[in-house]
Amino acid sequence: MSGDVIVVGGGTAGCVLAARLTEDAGCAVLLIESGPDYPNLDGLPADVADASEPTVGHDWGYFAEADSLDRRVPLPRARLIGGCSATNGCFALRGAPADYDRWRALGNPGWSFAEVLPFFRRLESDLDFADRWHGNGGPIPIRRHPADELTPIQQAFINAAVQVGHSYVADHNRPGALGIGPTPRNVRDGLRMSSAITYLAAARHRPNLTIRADTTIGRVEIAHGRVVGVRTTTGELLEADRVVLAAGTYGSPAILARSGVGSAARLSRLGIDVVADLPAVGEHLIDHPIVAVDLPTRPAAGPKFQAIATLSSTSSGAPDLHLFAAGPFPVEREICESGAIFGIVAGLMAPQSEGSVRVRSADPSDPPRIDVAHLRHPDDLARMVDATVEARRIARSEPLAALVTGAEIEPGPAVADDARTAIAESIRARVASYHHPVGTCRMGTDADRDAVVDARGRVYGVDRLWIADASVMPTIPTANTNLPTVMLAERLAAWLTNPTPA
Numbered sequence: 001m002s003g004d005v006i007v008v009g010g011g012t013a014g015c016v017l018a019a020r021l022t023e024d025a026g027c028a029v030l031l032i033e034s035g036p037d038y039p040n041l042d043g044l045p046a047d048v049a050d051a052s053e054p055t056v057g058h059d060w061g062y063f064a065e066a067d068s069l070d071r072r073v074p075l076p077r078a079r080l081i082g083g084c085s086a087t088n089g090c091f092a093l094r095g096a097p098a099d100y101d102r103w104r105a106l107g108n109p110g111w112s113f114a115e116v117l118p119f120f121r122r123l124e125s126d127l128d129f130a131d132r133w134h135g136n137g138g139p140i141p142i143r144r145h146p147a148d149e150l151t152p153i154q155q156a157f158i159n160a161a162v163q164v165g166h167s168y169v170a171d172h173n174r175p176g177a178l179g180i181g182p183t184p185r186n187v188r189d190g191l192r193m194s195s196a197i198t199y200l201a202a203a204r205h206r207p208n209l210t211i212r213a214d215t216t217i218g219r220v221e222i223a224h225g226r227v228v229g230v231r232t233t234t235g236e237l238l239e240a241d242r243v244v245l246a247a248g249t250y251g252s253p254a255i256l257a258r259s260g261v262g263s264a265a266r267l268s269r270l271g272i273d274v275v276a277d278l279p280a281v282g283e284h285l286i287d288h289p290i291v292a293v294d295l296p297t298r299p300a301a302g303p304k305f306q307a308i309a310t311l312s313s314t315s316s317g318a319p320d321l322h323l324f325a326a327g328p329f330p331v332e333r334e335i336c337e338s339g340a341i342f343g344i345v346a347g348l349m350a351p352q353s354e355g356s357v358r359v360r361s362a363d364p365s366d367p368p369r370i371d372v373a374h375l376r377h378p379d380d381l382a383r384m385v386d387a388t389v390e391a392r393r394i395a396r397s398e399p400l401a402a403l404v405t406g407a408e409i410e411p412g413p414a415v416a417d418d419a420r421t422a423i424a425e426s427i428r429a430r431v432a433s434y435h436h437p438v439g440t441c442r443m444g445t446d447a448d449r450d451a452v453v454d455a456r457g458r459v460y461g462v463d464r465l466w467i468a469d470a471s472v473m474p475t476i477p478t479a480n481t482n483l484p485t486v487m488l489a490e491r492l493a494a495w496l497t498n499p500t501p502a
Helices: 012-021 097-105 113-123 152-163 248-258 264-269 378-395 420-430 482-497
Strands: 002-008 029-032 124-126 140-142 179-182 209-212 217-223 226-232 237-245 289-297 307-311 321-330 340-348 356-358 369-371 465-467
Touching: 002 012, 002 226, 012 029, 012 482, 029 237, 097 113, 113 124, 113 482, 152 179, 152 307, 152 321, 152 378, 217 237, 217 248, 237 248, 248 356, 289 321, 289 378, 289 420, 321 378, 340 378, 378 420
Parallel strands: 002 029, 002 237, 029 209, 124 140, 237 465
Antiparallel strands: 179 307, 217 226, 226 237, 289 340, 307 321, 321 340, 356 369
């Protein structure tokens, strides 16, 4: 089987790429996904359809390497058409304009906020706002729960945060948003509106699109510095004029490494022939860490993530923290007598810690070695302590405090607000992933040996090979990364369709 373009990975970015590239009837696209495809809503598994909370029913089963406390943090990554957009919490956030201006300042033309705003607008159909910041004709519907839809905990979280001094924010996707308000979400009538249901569904009928699910790619085939195609783990060669990797922040660097693209020293030690010496492949992994203040409450049904606070821990006012109320979730009576808990979750949105993704061998069945490096930088831990203290302050304020039915579960009443060392120890013991890894194939200038691709996603040292997923982000946005990844795929698809320099 051959095609003009092979897209490896049918996740968030891959579905966008397949849909946009096949708008050109002369471009044949083969979209390859390791997991299953559910082409009809009637056949969609219930947990994939249900937008009320994330699911791990279709997952690669990754874990981080053991940390200093010998904890192996789970790192869910979806394995199905739609990828993590088909399993996540449906937070439809962009981040701050400064996030993208920084990409441009690092030597990546075309990525300033002014330049990416049209692609943010293009991807969305915002049901609440119609102004220059928002789009109203895109594939992904975005709305915020009005007050009469908020659950008691979510409404109380907003009111308590305002009570302690945080501003109310009606639109978290407007530049300068800082404060508490309803979460923009890509949900329609309780259905998770993934890139499979939105982008790909509109393209499935096109004769120039072939979708091949349940097919895992072992490596890219490269001859004389140029892409030939890709080889499946069963040994089948699929030829193409161009290959675009969209296998994600963990998957794309692993495929590159198995293809001989990466650090020559590391690849040689694994017995992999070196095609292009790019030391940054798999480096600079950045992820948002999270930790919660867990509180007992009464069981209740309903959406779990309706409100969010974007805050700043610095005098500059730059957003670097998320707080959101998660729950309630049922728990065993041994944990709390009420049978349910909710959390005020703190997410560090501008971490300085960096980790890595490394292959263990040339065997695609070997899971990658993932070092998420959560809180390794001392400033990260200090800011998480501040965020935990603030989460506690909100939780103890009315009307939220009235919904707490007993003593705090974590960090627990024995840990005082001014006991920063004890709070830090509690955070280290419980820190988890917000599931937003980026940066392992980051974009940059040719002179920058810390770059893997140029500003248009072209892999250095290999002709006709691109990467178009969150792995190319040079820094992490101060937001959940689903919407930025869709934007990135839109931006790169436009360049792939029209390669003429802007």
